[in-house]
Amino acid sequence: MPTATLTSKGQITIPIEVRRALGIEAGDRIDFFEIEKGKYGLRPRTGSIMDMKGCLAGFSLPVTNAEMNDLMHQHALELDEATKTGAPHVADGEAA
Numbered sequence: 001m002p003t004a005t006l007t008s009k010g011q012i013t014i015p016i017e018v019r020r021a022l023g024i025e026a027g028d029r030i031d032f033f034e035i036e037k038g039k040y041g042l043r044p045r046t047g048s049i050m051d052m053k054g055c056l057a058g059f060s061l062p063v064t065n066a067e068m069n070d071l072m073h074q075h076a077l078e079l080d081e082a083t084k085t086g087a088p089h090v091a092d093g094e095a096a
Contacts, residue, residue: 002015014024022044024030029045 002018004012004015006012014022019025022030022042024044030042031045032040032042035041
């Protein structure tokens with residue numbers, strides 16, 4: 001059974017076989033949870049959608065499908081205009 005020693009700073013080194021079994025590496029976060037009084041388990045913390053809370057702070061996001069469609073349409077028009085910049089004008093029915 002793998003064991004570890006608690007340092008005076010409250011730290012332990014997780015034995016390599018435990019790290020491998022959990023699939024954890026340096027820098028990974030670990031959650032501890034109480035199994036029963038006096039017994040705890042641990043598991044690697046996996047990403048959660050809640051971890052992303054606030055990552056888009058400051059952006060004004062559309063709230064409806066219609067607003068999103070309008071933004072995409074406007075962006076497509078801007079891209080279309082950008083591709084026309086510097087291009088010679090061609091009249092309808094005229095070969096390029």
